[in-house]
Amino acid sequence: MALPTIAILGTGSYVPERVLTNDELAKLVDTSDEWITTRTGIKQRRIAAKDQATSDLAAAAGQAALRDAGLSPADINLVIVATLSPDMPMPACATIVQHKLGVPQHAACFDLNAACSGFLYGLDTAWAMLSSGRYKHALVIGAEKLSAFVDWKDRSTCVLFGDAAGAVVLGPSRGDGARIIGSRLYSEGGMKDLLCIPNGGSAFPPDNNSVSNGGHFIKMKGREVFKVAVREMEDAIEEILEQHGLSVDQIACVIPHQANLRIIDAISKSLGVSLDRFFINVDRYGNTSAASVPLALDEARKAGRVKRGDVTLLVAFGAGLTYGASLVRW
């Protein structure tokens, strides 16, 4: 049996209604719009409502991607939700999303945590599973309600993160040349302390101390993460282009993880690619971790930045530290 060529058949995204601006944050912590804008490029972020969980954001993005692909939930037999902020430790957010969307019970549904690289890990995993011919259509979703894990008293982190979801539908190529060209994933596990949520897991289960010390909030050594992130994403881009015999000039649009405009700018300079070939929406959403790349991808398509026949490069890094890159032809 000939194995199928796999393509992205549709994209979708969802952001919560509530906009939190830098000026509003300046009333909560000792910061300013000027500091946040110049250090990060972020102007505002979205915050999910109290009664919205990550699965709600994920299901909305998944529904939009299905519509874009012209498929229904009944066509899906694999759901992967990349997230570091699932509704609860168990069951998997993907099973909750399955139920909310009405995906049938013969579908395999699981979560994947590779922090901000999670969507690229999910894309690679689904691509491999579909390429085997054992699954036909997959929904790969990156979704986060990071506002639930942010210490709103810590100015060094609370200004950075936001809530969102982005999704793609993967399936057999429709004969138009669209396909996933390649994917490379990496991790440097020795750097876990640079970026983590230290408490609440099996190493340090929640207790009164962990809660009063804020151990269940995101902790980050920002300056160190910055340096490693630039180096890792540059390496991932160079390796994947070399592996597939492509030059950076053949990439129509780079869709990077949206953590910090200065990180994206540093990569653009080191690659010699002008910033206008990158798709950037960090100003409007901040860092939405696993949702960041699929949200940017969906917006880039809707803005006409990704056209038929184009090759796009997706690149991300995140806690772990994990990183990776993918090449997609449309």
Ligand code: ACO
């Ligand atoms: N407002 C005002 N001042 C602040 C703020 C704030 N919000 N936050 C920190 N500062 C202060 C610091 O206290 C420090 O003051 P000091 O010099 O008196 O000590 C000063 O600003 C400089 O702090 P730095 O941390 O050196 O600032 P830097 O220029 O490195 O910017 C930032 C910090 C934005 C966090 C940057 O380092 C960064 O973006 N790092 C990468 C973060 C990242 O990409 N994380 C990805 C997460 S991926 C995932 O998996 C979730």
